[in-house]
Amino acid sequence: MKIRVNVMLKEGVLDPQGKAIGHAFEVLGFSNVGEVRVGKTIELEVDTADREAAAAQGEAMARELLANLVIEDFAVEVAE
Amino acid sequence: MKIRVNVMLKEGVLDPQGKAIGHAFEVLGFSNVGEVRVGKTIELEVDTADREAAAAQGEAMARELLANLVIEDFAVEVAE
Numbered sequence: 001m002k003i004r005v006n007v008m009l010k011e012g013v014l015d016p017q018g019k020a021i022g023h024a025f026e027v028l029g030f031s032n033v034g035e036v037r038v039g040k041t042i043e044l045e046v047d048t049a050d051r052e053a054a055a056a057q058g059e060a061m062a063r064e065l066l067a068n069l070v071i072e073d074f075a076v077e078v079a080e
Numbered sequence: 081m082k083i084r085v086n087v088m089l090k091e092g093v094l095d096p097q098g099k100a101i102g103h104a105f106e107v108l109g110f111s112n113v114g115e116v117r118v119g120k121t122i123e124l125e126v127d128t129a130d131r132e133a134a135a136a137q138g139e140a141m142a143r144e145l146l147a148n149l150v151i152e153d154f155a156v157e158v159a160e
Contacts, residue, residue, distance in 0.1 A: 006121055021122065024145055030137070034125030041086055041121050042101065045114030057110065065104055 001046050001054040002079040007067045008039035042066055054078050081126050081134040082159040087147045088119035122146055134158050 009015050015037050022036040044061075046054050058076035067074040089095050095117050102116040124141075126134050138156035147154040 008121065008123070018122075021145065022124075025124075025141065028141075028144055030141060032127040032137075033141075034127065036122060036124040039121040039123070041088065041119040042098075042116060043088070043119070044102075044105075044116040047112040047114065057112075061105065061108075061110060061113075064108055065101065 001048060001051065003044055003046055003054055003058040004077045004079055005042045005044075005058055005062050005066050005074055006039060006077070007042070007062070007072050007074045008037060010071055010073050013071045039072075051078050081128060081131065083124055083126055083134055083138040084157045084159055085122045085124075085138055085142050085146050085154055086119060086157070087122070087142070087152050087154045088117060090151055090153050093151045119152075131158050 017038045018036040021038065022033060025033045025036070046057055048054050048057070055076055055078050058078070059074075062074040062076060063069065097118045098116040101118065102113060105113045105116070126137055128134050128137070135156055135158050138158070139154075142154040142156060143149065
């Protein structure tokens with residue numbers, strides 16, 4: 001099964017990369033852009049046929065390795 | 081409208097960050113994990129009421145700034 005884990009900074013945590021991108025949009029003439037936040041996406045293959053097991057494993061992997069839960073939130077999607 | 085742009089390395093482009101994460105999963109005991117790929121997610125607010133205009137603008141922004149089209153692919157989702 002293919003899993004996608006999306007990791008974003010929590011609300012209220014300063015996102016300098018997002019701020020820089022927002023500023024670049026202004027310079028490029030995209031004047032109607034509000035807040036920009038940047039996160040990361042981890043796509044991986046898990047060798048299991050059970051969707052729920054795949055989702056549970058994705059959550060475990062996010063907690064143990066992919067996300068820093070002090071400053072980041074994550075979401076797990078099972079794609080297929 | 082909220083837009084999400086997902087930028088991933090193209091297939092065939094070496095992803096050392098993904099490889100490192102895959103190795104870390106093995107060390108942590110997740111032995112059933114196949115290929116791992118890492119990308120980035122950019123969430124942003126666009127001040128327009130038209131879904132199609134928002135999607136078109138998201139694509140323009142990805143082409144001009146967010147993605148390096150030589151090595152990366154992108155996908156635009158309009159969230160609301």
